[in-house]
Amino acid sequence: MNQRTPTVGTDPIDALRTAVTGSISVPGEPGYDVATPWNVAVPVRPRAVIAVENALDVSATVRFAGEHGLKVAVQRTGHGAVPLGDDVLLVHTGRLTECLIDPDTRTARLGAGLVWQQVIDAAAPHGLAPLAGSAPHVGVAGFLTGGGIGPLVRTYGLSSDHVRAFDLVTGDGDLLRVTSEQHAELFWGLRGGKATLGIVTAVEIDLVPLPHFYGGALYFDGADADAVAHAWLDLCAGLPEHSSTSLAFLQLPPLPGVPEPLAGRATVAVRFASVAGEAESEEILGALRTVATPILDGIGTLPYTALGAVHADPVDPMPVHEHSALTRELTHDAIDVLLSVAGPGSHSPQTIIEMRLLGGALAREPRHRSAFCHRDAAFSLFVSGVLAPPSADVVVAHIQVIDRALAPWATGTSLPNFTATSDPDRIARTYDDDTAHWLGALADEHDTHGVLRVGQVVRRPR
Numbered sequence: 349m350n351q352r353t354p355t356v357g358t359d360p361i362d363a364l365r366t367a368v369t370g371s372i373s374v375p376g377e378p379g380y381d382v383a384t385p386w387n388v389a390v391p392v393r394p395r396a397v398i399a400v401e402n403a404l405d406v407s408a409t410v411r412f413a414g415e416h417g418l419k420v421a422v423q424r425t426g427h428g429a430v431p432l433g434d435d436v437l438l439v440h441t442g443r444l445t446e447c448l449i450d451p452d453t454r455t456a457r458l459g460a461g462l463v464w465q466q467v468i469d470a471a472a473p474h475g476l477a478p479l480a481g482s483a484p485h486v487g488v489a490g491f492l493t494g495g496g497i498g499p500l501v502r503t504y505g506l507s508s509d510h511v512r513a514f515d516l517v518t519g520d521g522d523l524l525r526v527t528s529e530q531h532a533e534l535f536w537g538l539r540g541g542k543a544t545l546g547i548v549t550a551v552e553i554d555l556v557p558l559p560h561f562y563g564g565a566l567y568f569d570g571a572d573a574d575a576v577a578h579a580w581l582d583l584c585a586g587l588p589e590h591s592s593t594s595l596a597f598l599q600l601p602p603l604p605g606v607p608e609p610l611a612g613r614a615t616v617a618v619r620f621a622s623v624a625g626e627a628e629s630e631e632i633l634g635a636l637r638t639v640a641t642p643i644l645d646g647i648g649t650l651p652y653t654a655l656g657a658v659h660a661d662p663v664d665p666m667p668v669h670e671h672s673a674l675t676r677e678l679t680h681d682a683i684d685v686l687l688s689v690a691g692p693g694s695h696s697p698q699t700i701i702e703m704r705l706l707g708g709a710l711a712r713e714p715r716h717r718s719a720f721c722h723r724d725a726a727f728s729l730f731v732s733g734v735l736a737p738p739s740a741d742v743v744v745a746h747i748q749v750i751d752r753a754l755a756p757w758a759t760g761t762s763l764p765n766f767t768a769t770s771d772p773d774r775i776a777r778t779y780d781d782d783t784a785h786w787l788g789a790l791a792d793e794h795d796t797h798g799v800l801r802v803g804q805v806v807r808r809p810r
């Protein structure tokens with residue numbers, strides 16, 4: 349229900365209140381706060397928040413925006429929030445919570461308002477698993493439209509390679525079912541193009557039979573960073589596709605939820621996830637265990653419902669500055685450089701600096717090609733710094749130090765899911781030229797008024 353009685357003639361938004369089933373909130377009204385993103389450092393202050401109940405609400409919102417010269421953006425959790433101002437109507441998908449698991453076909457139909465842990469928990473009783481990301485509180489639609497790199501990415505490939513269908517509302521307000529056969533060009537572009545081609549209201553995905561996996565994280569004292577990081581790089585060389593891994597330099601604050609041995613000090617985490625059994629996995633991890641003794645050993649056979657334990661990403665909203673990059677390779681020299689500018693003892697202000705090994709199934713083009721680019725990258729760098737005293741001022745500037753240091757190995761590109769921005773130049777670097785061209789052309793075709801020309805989208809200059 350809407351929160352206030354419309355006063356005809358005072359605000360054009362009032363006309364929209366009669367056209368949608370969901371609720372509409374302008375600043376100061378109950379419900380507006382749902383727009384507050386997970387990354388609270390990003391100013392998300394739209395003209396109104398439309399908590400949509402269904403795809404028709406999205407269509408009505410988009411058409412209304414087209415008629416009134418407004419833009420429309422979409423948000424679920426705000427893990428990838430971009431700044432939005434009062435020329436924007438924000439579609440919030442949190443009420444789109446349909447979750448149908450079909451154990452016979454090993455598929456799921458998911459409302460765009462679900463977060464991964466909800467899907468993981470619904471599929472688990474059937475021994476099935478969705479290919480979620482490292483943070484289970486991320487939204488399914490935002491994650492999948494950005495490609496989706498999960499803790500088991502080298503085994504199963506990109507999560508969006510396992511999408512069967514999207515329900516989409518285009519910028520023109522059309523409701524489309526998009527599959528590899530229906531609107532195939534949109535099916536290509538939605539897997540990687542984020543919200544460029546429209547607002548997803550539901551998605552159908554394949555599930556994999558995976559009740560358990562072997563993995564978790566080994567945490568080491570910062571003093572062992574040198575030995576651990578080099579041993580990890582050796583582990584990466586020739587790692588079979590049944591296993592995925594990442595390395596993270598951590599400086600976690602002493603906050604509730606942060607394990608005591610990791611709080612308020614520099615540590616190093618080796619994350620590992622494998623569909624191989626304990627014996628094979630431990631053989632791979634053996635060398636790491638000989639170079640240093642973990643201060644926390646979180647590796648074992650885990651139920652898939654505990655997937656979030658691999659990265660143990662922060663859950664609660666916080667003000668962060670994020671940065672990402674891709675490398676074509678990572679040598680021992682590169683590890684030394686990374687240690688010197690971002691490792692323990694380097695006076696880095698960053699909270700998390702992570703290198704994920706890519707490759708494996710991710711590197712192969714899927715049967716149905718997509719707009720996800722840079723499959724040939726070897727490693728993904730992700731940096732996250734908390735914008736709070738005492739390090740807030742230096743967090744942003746320090747990114748340049750990391751970038752300069754890693755330049756000899758970097759590709760100059762990044763991945764859409766790790767590049768939350770509305771800067772066209774940075775968005776362009778998440779695609780190759782052909783992909784950016786076709787995404788822009790398709791966007792113009794399906795959004796003739798430019799309603800969706802806001803946020804992390806690929807558009808051609810007007």
Ligand SMILES: Cc1cc2nc3c(=O)[nH]c(=O)nc-3n(C[C@H](O)[C@H](O)[C@H](O)COP(=O)(O)OP(=O)(O)OC[C@H]3O[C@@H](n4cnc5c(N)ncnc54)[C@H](O)[C@@H]3O)c2cc1C
Pocket residue numbers: 385422423424425426427428429430441460481482483485486487488489490491493494495496497498499542543546547548549661662765766768803804
């Ligand atoms: C702590 C943390 C861990 C992460 N781990 C991973 C990871 O392991 N792998 C990975 O691939 N990514 C990861 N990400 C990135 C994450 O997948 C993206 O930020 C993703 O966009 C979040 O989706 P959301 O809907 O939760 O966020 P939101 O901020 O709500 O949405 C972000 C963007 O996603 C798009 N979007 C959202 N909903 C829709 C929709 N219904 N239709 C069309 N487009 C939509 C829009 O472009 C929107 O601006 C991580 C991010 C954080 C902060």
